Amino acid sequence: MSRTRTALALGTAAAAALSLASFTASAAPLPAAGSTTVTPAGHDFKATLSGKATLKAGSVTVTCSVSVSTGTVPAAPGNQNAAGPVSSPISPPTYSSCTSSMWGVTPTVTTSGAWTVSMQHDSPITATMTVPVGGLVLRTSGLASCTVTAAPTAAANVGGTWANGAPPSLTFANASVPVKVTGGFGCPTSATSSTFNAVYLVTDTTDPAQQITVGP
Secondary structure, X not given: OOHHHHHHHHHHHHHHHHHHHHHHHHOOOOOOOOOEEEEOXXXXXXXXXXXXXXXXXXXXXXXXXXXXXXXXXXXXXXXXXXXXXXXXXXXXXXXXXXXXXXXXXXXXXXXXXXXXXXXXXXXXXXXXXXXXXXXXXXXXXXXXXEEEEEOOOOOEXXXXXXXXXXXXXXXXXXXXXXXXXXXXXXXXOOOOXXXXXXXXXXXXOOOOOOOOEEEO
């Protein structure tokens, strides 16, 4: 091989090695999540809807004015995670006093299964509510008979934010939830996701003088 061809080959190899190094560096894993501590450890809490909750699938919006869920902060040391979120089991949230944007239609929401909520300390503090498979079913009756099933094939993580305070709040703003819609005329059967909006105020029911707090 001539000197020119040798130099060209070496240059090409060097460029390839550099490109591979750059790709490897860019594909490096993200840093581990920071630490999270939820206090008071072992305390029970209650999350109560503030205002209204809305679930929008296609052109149909269901609005509920009453929703409640309860849970328990894990006992120590489970209320601390040095590199990630702290998760708490919660009761399936109840939804009542619901109305539909469709005239002549009455919605009913039922929930079931093992729900959880996890908190990750950050800025802002992130919250993730996990809906089990088929854990929320919305049915309408009247002029349109529809069934909307949330998390139809796999558990779904619904993203939100947590704000410490007196009381603290848990907010879901335009959170996406996978759904399956069945039914006849007027039902948004082409919708595969819904948008969830709600704000919950959280109280410490073990000791009402204290506040559930998420910290590092």
